[in-house]
Amino acid sequence: MKICIIGAGPAGLMAAGRALEHGAQVTVYERNDIAGYKLLISGKGRCNLTNAADLPEFITAYSPHGEFLYGAFHQFFRPELLELLKRHGVETVTERGGRIFPVSQKSTDVRDALTSYASQAKMRYGQRVENILHNNGQVTGIQINSKELSADRVIITTGGKSYPGTGSTGDGYAFAEQSGHRVLDLYPALTPLTCSEKWIKNVQGLGLKNVALTIRAANQVISTKFGEMLFTHFGISGPIVLDASRDITTYLRSHGSAPDNWPEPLQANIDLKPALSDTQLQARLQRDFDQEGKKYFVSILKNLLPASLIPVFVELTGIPRDKLGNQINRQERQRLFELLRKLPCTITGLIGFKDAIITSGGVSLQEINPKTMESRLVKGLYFAGEVLDLDAPTGGYNLQAAFSTGWVAGEHASLSV
Ligand SMILES: Cc1cc2nc3c(=O)[nH]c(=O)nc-3n(C[C@H](O)[C@H](O)[C@H](O)COP(=O)(O)OP(=O)(O)OC[C@H]3O[C@@H](n4cnc5c(N)ncnc54)[C@H](O)[C@@H]3O)c2cc1C
Numbered sequence: 001m002k003i004c005i006i007g008a009g010p011a012g013l014m015a016a017g018r019a020l021e022h023g024a025q026v027t028v029y030e031r032n033d034i035a036g037y038k039l040l041i042s043g044k045g046r047c048n049l050t051n052a053a054d055l056p057e058f059i060t061a062y063s064p065h066g067e068f069l070y071g072a073f074h075q076f077f078r079p080e081l082l083e084l085l086k087r088h089g090v091e092t093v094t095e096r097g098g099r100i101f102p103v104s105q106k107s108t109d110v111r112d113a114l115t116s117y118a119s120q121a122k123m124r125y126g127q128r129v130e131n132i133l134h135n136n137g138q139v140t141g142i143q144i145n146s147k148e149l150s151a152d153r154v155i156i157t158t159g160g161k162s163y164p165g166t167g168s169t170g171d172g173y174a175f176a177e178q179s180g181h182r183v184l185d186l187y188p189a190l191t192p193l194t195c196s197e198k199w200i201k202n203v204q205g206l207g208l209k210n211v212a213l214t215i216r217a218a219n220q221v222i223s224t225k226f227g228e229m230l231f232t233h234f235g236i237s238g239p240i241v242l243d244a245s246r247d248i249t250t251y252l253r254s255h256g257s258a259p260d261n262w263p264e265p266l267q268a269n270i271d272l273k274p275a276l277s278d279t280q281l282q283a284r285l286q287r288d289f290d291q292e293g294k295k296y297f298v299s300i301l302k303n304l305l306p307a308s309l310i311p312v313f314v315e316l317t318g319i320p321r322d323k324l325g326n327q328i329n330r331q332e333r334q335r336l337f338e339l340l341r342k343l344p345c346t347i348t349g350l351i352g353f354k355d356a357i358i359t360s361g362g363v364s365l366q367e368i369n370p371k372t373m374e375s376r377l378v379k380g381l382y383f384a385g386e387v388l389d390l391d392a393p394t395g396g397y398n399l400q401a402a403f404s405t406g407w408v409a410g411e412h413a414s415l416s417v
Helices: 010-021 037-045 055-061 066-073 078-087 107-117 171-178 239-254 278-291 297-303 307-317 330-341 397-415
Strands: 002-006 025-030 092-094 099-102 122-125 129-135 138-144 147-150 153-156 183-189 193-195 207-217 220-231 235-237 266-271 343-350 358-363 381-383
Touching (some): 078 092, 078 099, 171 183, 278 330, 307 330
Antiparallel strands (some): 129 138, 138 147, 183 358, 207 220
């Protein structure tokens, strides 16, 4: 009895390891020459492998599809993951925001632990599976190099279609459709955003800490995030922008708008002083202008802003750079206040799959048994990891979903052999 696994990412390696523990004969097909290419670049090479959040928070993170994961998490969740990694030599540490990393800060250690867990599998590197074979609602094998190979069970762990250079180009979606599954529209998620303002290019490379980003669509707030962000040559990026982009993706999905064909640009505002209330910020400006009354406006701005934003503020407030602090009137002070509170950026698009951390959309969860990851349409066919219609913000949630669903697929594919 044979199990074929397509893709040696975190989901595939976990499925392989678990199936081997049940004594199954496992072959893993991986188109790259190494396992876990995307895992290696995860968390900027440090691999944020899970999160310390409790189960309800986890479920909310995958909203609106989190409930699907109860079945998997009840069988294999964070404690089981950390215990498994420890058995394979990886100790972990919890950092800010509950993000859990290997103590070594090396994603290679996590990848090596997984390949060690799956070490008894036959690894077929450099092999791209072309098709899934099935007959009368039962999986029968795979097609590779135009040859048909038989298998009793097939587990599809081909990932999404973001960062295609890592090997995840979306093959699993085609396999799913060929076997009768519905694949929900695919959107790049956790991605930088493009903006139309010309000044943004002039401040590229500028990072902002402790700012609040609010995004509105049709005058409704669809995202509010607090933390760090970055201006780039095309728009905005950085941790809070990536997480905000997922809210945009969710909004677009719920409105049936294609990822590259927006109904209208979205309005973002950056609050540069979120720690100050309106009254405190007004008082701060008044004090600065009073105390520095004999200084030019442009010099007073140095107390309030990073250097590269000063020309932007001079232009957007329309206050002459050489106006003295004690000459600045109430309307001008109000314009500065508004800009510090709500620096506007017009968001014109998501940067696309090439630079998206994750794919939103995928194999419809309605056709997958959440307790086993088996297809409800084709017996013996399993799906796990990012190929499923599951995605979450940054923080380790996406990898935990891949680990858990992979383990569960391996467990049930082998138990039913
Ligand atoms: C830059 C970056 C950083 C990230 N950082 C984090 C992080 O810190 N924390 C976190 O939780 N998530 C992170 N993610 C997301 C996370 O890496 C993915 O969600 C996760 O790797 C998905 O695992 P998977 O096993 O489903 O798919 P993948 O890791 O994509 O693996 C799929 C594998 O299948 C192979 N494959 C595809 N098609 C075929 C085929 N036809 N035949 C054979 N092989 C095939 C691919 O080559 C690939 O190796 C990051 C993603 C990126 C791009």
